[in-house]
Amino acid sequence: xxxxxxxxxxxxEAARHETQRTLRSVALLLARYQVRNLKRTFDEFERDILLPxxxxxxxxxxxxxxxxxxxxxxRMPDPDDDAPCDTRSLRPCNAYSIAAATGLPRETVRRKxxxxxxxxxxxxxxxxxxxxxSDALAKFGELLCSRELPExxxxxxxxxxxxx
Numbered sequence: 436x437x438x439x440x441x442x443x444x445x446x447x448e449a450a451r452h453e454t455q456r457t458l459r460s461v462a463l464l465l466a467r468y469q470v471r472n473l474k475r476t477f478d479e480f481e482r483d484i485l486l487p488x489x490x491x492x493x494x495x496x497x498x499x500x501x502x503x504x505x506x507x508x509x510r511m512p513d514p515d516d517d518a519p520c521d522t523r524s525l526r527p528c529n530a531y532s533i534a535a536a537t538g539l540p541r542e543t544v545r546r547k548x549x550x551x552x553x554x555x556x557x558x559x560x561x562x563x564x565x566x567x568x569s570d571a572l573a574k575f576g577e578l579l580c581s582r583e584l585p586e587x588x589x590x591x592x593x594x595x596x597x598x599x
Contacts, residue, residue, distance in 0.1 A: 457597055457598055460597050461594045461597055461598060464590060464593060464594055464597070465590065465594070468586065468587065468590050472583060472586075481550075483547070483550070485539070485543070485547050486547060486550065486551060488537060488539075489533060489537065489539075489544060489547050489548060489551060490551055490556055490557065490567065490571060490575075492528075492533050492536050492537055493528055493533060493548075493551075493557060493565050493566070493567050494567040494571070494572070494575075496526060496528040496532070496533070496536070497525035497526055497527070497528065497565075497566055497567050498525065498526075498567075499526055525566050525567070527560075527564035527565065527566065528564070528565050529563045529564060529565060530544050530545045530548055530563070530565070533548070533565070548565065555568055555570050555571075556568050556570065556571035556574075557571070
């Protein structure tokens with residue numbers, strides 16, 4: 436092999452090593468963020484990590500139509516509702532669909548949904564349809580905008596700088 440070929444191979448190996456080092460640094464940065472975020476979430480949800488998972492699945496299911504560009508339409512509250520929902524039209528879900536989405540046992544999901552209802556973060560209609568409450572949207576939407584989203588964006592900027 437010529438000296439030029441060897442130098443090219445050494446340069447490629449050094450570039451691969453540098454890329455791996457950078458990726459490890461970015462992975463560590465993201466892992467630190469994730470652990471901090473999990474600890475905060477754990478504390479905010481009575482140290483029960485399943486509660487935010489279920490609340491998030493229900494909210495994402497309810498709000499899914501918004502992602503597809505469909506607007507909410509006003510609906511009249513149903514007088515037969517056990518716990519009236521926000522007046523916006525949300526896509527309903529139930530304990531069975533949430534159990535399927537999360538892979539958690541249906542009985543566990545049913546029990547945890549009961550706790551989310553007690554906390555006022557989920558409303559259940561008489562037909563079993565589940566909706567995220569306006570209180571939960573306000574509380575956790577505010578937290579996301581005030582703390583988690585800016586922190587995540589700052590970490591993304593830092594990761595981009597590391598990768599340049």
